[in-house]
Amino acid sequence: MSLPISQKKTADWRAFLVEGRQVLRDTYLTNLSSTSLLRNHSRLVDQLLQEIWQKTQLPESISLLAVGGYGRDQLFPYSDVDILILLPGAPDENLNLQLEQLVALLWDTGLDVGHSVRTLEECREEAAKDITVQTNLLEARLIAGNKSLFQQFDQTFHRELDQRAFFEAKYLEQQQRHARFHDTAYNLEPNVKESPGGLRDLQNIIWISDGCGLGQSWMELAHQSIITSNEARQIRRHETLLENIRIRLHYQAKRREDRLLFDFQATLAQQFGFTDKKQRRASEQLMQRYYRTAKAISLLNEILLQNLRAKIFPSSHTAPVELNARFRKQGNLLAAANDQIFEEEPSAILECFLLLQQHSELKGMTASTLRALWRAKRLINPLFP
Incomplete structure (x- = not known):
């Protein structure tokens, strides 16, 4: 069965997305709130997907979930929109065709979709094999479709998550990523998302604490005495700076770009209010601020990982x-x-x-x-x- 969508309706959705994103950009350049931009961009896409889901008349037994950065309401301007279509059982040929047409329609509306189609059992199998899949599913939230299927998925996933194995896997993953991004090129043109001291180091802490039931925010970690309230505020300030740099990079490059390339540094410095001085150019001042932030995040990341390890592995203490x-x-x-x-x-x-x-x-x-x-x-x- 073909999806009952006209070309005009598709064009209307595309215009809705373009106009909504332009409003978000204009608002951001006025209030400079990274939190509002990322959250409201997620809400904009939610609204579009919910309308498309309703109009396409897919079976009521399946669910549409947001995962990854989109799942945690942190959708950057040109980031992929990661979704999971959750099925109660193996699809038949007709449903497969409908889902293929749905994904094509989402691309036609202007969404850069990263999608997967899985049953509940397939989610369990893939999560057991791949820590990246397990992490994405940890952040899943329901956008549209069958609520009870999503609740079953969510309860099963959290019940079966091995907290100690998850901690060790995320810790090893971070070490491997740091080794990959530690060469000279990345030091001079750092990746604000993946490089040591970048946003991924902060996300890694939240993933571990969430997976282990210790909190989903910095203040929740403070309430658990894993960090102090002052450290929570420091982390949020550093996180906000990196979010704003990444947002500006996306807007300047007009694509998904997370590297502080030389070509972007001068313009970004000007946007952040730096001006050339006799001793240092504006771009140098921006990079010095970035490096100080990255250094602070690396230290806080190490402190938090040790505190989380002590919580998750309480028997690991030895006599001094x-x-x-x-x-x-x-x-x-x-x-x-x-x-x-x-x-x-x-x-x-x-x-x-x-x-x-x-x-x-x-x-x-x-x-x-x-x-x-x-x-x-x-x-x-x-x-x-």
Whole structure:
């Protein structure tokens, strides 16, 4: 059965999407709210998909779900619209044809759709094999169609998610991504989404905490005592900067572009209010701000991952081994004897890095030591011993 959609209706939908996106862009350039833009772009696409779903008269037994960035209401201007068509059972030939026509129609309306068609059992099988699929499904939300099928999917997915395995898989995935994006080209023209200290590092924390039932936002993590309220606010400020850079990159390139390429840096700097100075060009000022943000996110990411590991693997604690009066070894991490050590004795800042060099078994610092070091960073000045 063909979908009962006229060319005029398709053109109307295309115009609705173009006009809606232009309004969103104009509004963003006025209020500069990344949160509003990303959420309202998702709502705009929701509205379009719901109308198309209703008009195409697909079977009432199936569901249309938003997944990925679209699922978490963070749809950037030129990002793909990731959807999952969830089926109660294997489709027949007629339904397959209808779904093919639906996807073609979505492309005709101007949506860059990334789609999958799966049964509930197929979702379970794919999630078990691929951590990327599992992560996408974690963020799924219902757009249209059968509500009870979606609820069954959601309950099954969360019930069967192995929290410890999920943490280890996401941690390994982050390490592999960092290795891939750590060469010189990416350092000079960083990817604000994928590079170390980018948006993906922050999303990784939320994925893990959500999958383990510890929260879906920074303030929820603060309520769980995984981070402090002040750290939650810091993270949100850093996240907002990267969101705004990524949004501006999309608008400037007029396509999905997440790299801070040299060709874009000068214009972006001007848009962020930087001007050329005798000592530094505007683009250099923008990049310095980006690098400071990326460095802060990397540190906060490490602190949060350690705190989440302690929550998820509570039996992993080992008795501390004293290294000297100021530091001890906690498992394979360096721990300060007290949280005020760096502020009371600034020379301990250098000592902690010396100990890391002297003890190859140490792989980093504990979350509390990293926090203490971060608080004491202001002491690194011309008077530093």
